[in-house]
Amino acid sequence: MRDVLPEPARASHSHVDLTAFEIRFCGKPCPRDSAQNKLFIETEFLALAQASEGFHRATTSTPAADRLTLRNVRKAIRLTLDARAIEPELKEKICNSMMHAGDPTLATRLTALCQLISAPTLATMGIVPETFISNVVVTRNFYTHAGSDVKSKKPVKGKEMFLLNQRMRALLRGAMLLHLGLPENQIGEVLARQATKWQ
Secondary structure (H helix, E strand, C coil), X not given: CCCCCCHHXXXXXXXXXXXXXXXXXXXXXXXXXXXXXHHHHHHHHHHHHHHHHHHHHHHCCCCHHHHHHHHHHHHHHHHHHHCCCCCHHHHHHHHHHHCCCCXXXXXXXXXXXXXXXXXXXXXXXXXXXXXXXXXXXXXXHHHHCCCCCCCCCCCCCHHHHHHHHHHHHHHHHHHHHHHCCCCHHHHHHHHHHHHHCCC
């Protein structure tokens, strides 16, 4: 993907300077910590998390044995619920919650995407898998599940979220290019540049 930022905006990012990002999305520099600036970064984060999850889902198949086991479990739960005096609405909620019981978690999906790329390339991208995955999962849960418990770990915000977005985008791009058959030695440098250019 070609970088469409004007040269002057690109020139001043020896430290994290969001001006180029703001010009790209707002059409002009936004006031620091403005609601508009924050909204773009958060929306981009959620879109990248969803895209990563969707890409993994689309390129990974669940073994037939696992599907059969889950189908049998759901059938057994349905029979148990039918044998009890439970409100139909609650019964339906329980059955619906079982529909995705066998799906991998976001952490599992991100781990699989990280495993597609070698450890040395991930390091040049500024991705330490354990920290990266934890940050993405905690932050995604905070923004998508109202009332999430954030006592143990705080979600990433502000500049750190902006930088996390760059690493997520580079990881997803790398996974896609590898899926298309490009060798890692041809794309590693580009991925590292994309993931770290704003640091």
